[in-house]
Amino acid sequence: MTRKILVTSALPYANGSIHLGHMVEHIQTDVWVRFQKLRGHECHYCCADDTHGTPVMLAAQKQGIAPEDMIAKVREEHLADFTGFHIGYDNYYSTHSPENKQFSEQIYRALKANGKIESRVIEQLFDPEKQMFLPDRFVKGECPKCHAQDQYGDNCEVCGTTYSPTELINPYSAVSGAKPELRESEHFFFKLGECAGYLKEWTSGNNPHDGKPHLQAEALNKMKEWLGEGEETTLSDWDISRDAPYFGFEIPDAPGKYFYVWLDAPVGYMASFKNLCDRIGVDFDEYFKADSQTEMYHFIGKDILYFHALFWPAMLHFSGHRAPTGVYAHGFLTVDGQKMSKSRGTFITAKSYLEQGLNPEWMRYYIAAKLNSKIEDIDLNLQDFISRVNSDLVGKYVNIAARASGFIAKRFEGRLKDVSGSALLAKLAAESDTIAEQYENREYARALRDIMALADAVNEYVDANKPWELAKQEGQDERLHEVCSELINAFTMLTAYLAPVLPQTAANAARFLNLDAITWANTRETLGEHAINKYEHLMQRVEQKQVDDLIEANKQSIQTTPASAAEEGKYEKVAEQASFDDFMKIDMRVAKVLNCEAVEGSTKLLKFDLDFGFEKRIIFSGIAASYPNPAELNGRMVIAVANFAPRKMAKFGVSEGMILSAATAEGKLKLLDVDAGAQPGDKVG
Secondary structure (H helix, E strand, O other): OOOEEEEEEOOOEOOOOOEHHHHHHHHHHHHHHHHHHHOOOEEEEEEEEEOOOHHHHHHHHHHOOOHHHHHHHHHHHHHHHHHHOOOOOOEEEEOOOHHHHHHHHHHHHHHHHOOOEEEEEEEEEEEOOOOEEOOHHHEEEEOOOOOOOOEEOOEOOOOOOEOOHHHOEEEEEOOOOOOOEEEEEEEEEEOHHHHHHHHHHHHOOEOOOOOOEOEOHHHHHHHHHHHOOOOOOOOOOEEOEEEOOOOOOEOOOOOOEEEOHHHHHHHHHHHHHHHHHHHHOOOHHHHHEOOOOOEEEEEEEHHHHHHHHHHHHHHHHHOOEOOOOEEEEEOOEEEOOEEOOOOOOOOOEHHHHHHOOOOHHHHHHHHHOOOOOOOOOEEEOHHHHHHHHHHHHHHHHHHHHHHHHHHHHHHOOOEOOOOOOOHHHHHHHOOHHHHHHHHHOOOHHHHHHHHHHHHHHHHHHHHHHOHHHHOOOOOOHHHHHHHHHHHHHHHHHHHHHHOOOOHHHHHHHHHHHOOOOOOHHHHOOOOOOOEOOOOOOOOOOOOHHHHHHHHHHHHHHHHHOOOOOOOOOOOOOOOOOOOHHHHHOOOEEEEEEEEEEEOOOOOOOEEEEEEOOOOEEEEEEOOHHHOOOHHHHOOOEEEEEOOOOOEEOOOOOEEOOEEOEEEOOOOOEEEOOOOOOOOOOOEEO
């Protein structure tokens, strides 16, 4: 049975570049959509830029252009980045569109008619310097629950609590830094608290198509916390209006009042789909009417779960529309075990990755190989990235075609032998349903592990049958033809399994295999006596220098890109508060540099031979870019952490500590000085 499915990714905000954190979500979504299409289902993938709000308005003012001009430019940049990573949207639109205005007003009027909208006079924080009311995200201060510093005015990124900006402790304007004043203003509210009964039922319910829950288990637990137990609820009514000046849609019959961006942003899913429907002739109402039998899935980050699993289903249901079939959240991306950092060059933009010439399918594969159906953070370990891509994609997968295609071309006029009775191919075909179920359930890591296990089996078959030796033996032509034909068929099946993750490689492989396209049917069917084309290499290996250059390019990007007052200052934000006891756990000692030298095979590391007084140690430090002549450091005193566990540095050796340095605003690392008189082994404190 052909399913009808609408799929969306969260809308990127039109006031920043696309980075690899964004790509986690859009790759996850794209893999799922491509899998559905490979299976023959009618699946539409829509997205758009989220364009409204004060940040966009202020950014456009700073550039001296109209917001409409800025968001049009940003949309083209975003779409280029996503297209570069082979994200196959059916429509990539903008929330600043006539369709979105129409649907936002329509939903608002329906909610109002349903008694779910009311107006109230509230006290709101006002910036006396900028003469404007401050949106939630432009007020910062101390979290009223966990007391984390520099938290936004709508929710705490440390403990996850949601609150109003007026509840922040010691608030300040993120626009000017001024202390905000309380002023009265009429605002419009969506009575979310009245929707709690429906939301408790929906969040804990299952969709009718396959009986699967609307939400993941972790998300449902969070919903229970937010919704409360029994008849009671902790839900607050939702302020859906903002005061002028504001870039967005004006609320009907309320001059000077605008829809809050979080009202019209999810409506952007509808608008983008409507734009697609009008273009290709699909029935929009079939997908959004209250009794729709179609499916609708939203892929989002865990930080916006509150909006998508509470506000959005309630808005849809109480305005006479269908609710989502499923909302799938994912975790955040870390790089080498830490938050993405501009000073370390690991805040990697999609554009820089593409401009450095790295294959986007390397990253698609690596991210997919980390993803499962749970709300878990995933880590991009750059050394593991190199190793896994080279081992799995080049060493195991692509080489199968490379090792067999030459013999088929030279010895058998490019035509395969019918090997439909092959036990090897039967083994690969037998996994089709299992791998399909894993893709369906978003268990990509498990699917790719199983696919690579099949690739291992194929490579074991290569080693056992040694086609290069068969080619030298008289009377073995038929066996050589059979073995190589099995390998080309196996490569075709593996390609079909990998096609959702590697769409460009699959397209190139289809041309080599002389097929119109790769489909999921290729996971089960053999090619028969089929003619193939000349093989051309499908994928190169990742080189260490490419990754090093990528990190360096992202360090340089922050040196040439000035930060705005509303975004990020010259210096990195002070870390979370630490106790004196935390500090005393770190044993810092003075050490003398006996010898410092560059590390062969690395553009980042220097090797230090250090005298701590009580013993000598070797420490590797990633400061080579700041000290091109390492010998000049010989004889210098440095400060090093002496009680860190030894750490293996890839192929270079073991580092027995860490040398302290200062990260400058320009991205350089500078060793800390030690005053005259300090001796090796002296404790720092």
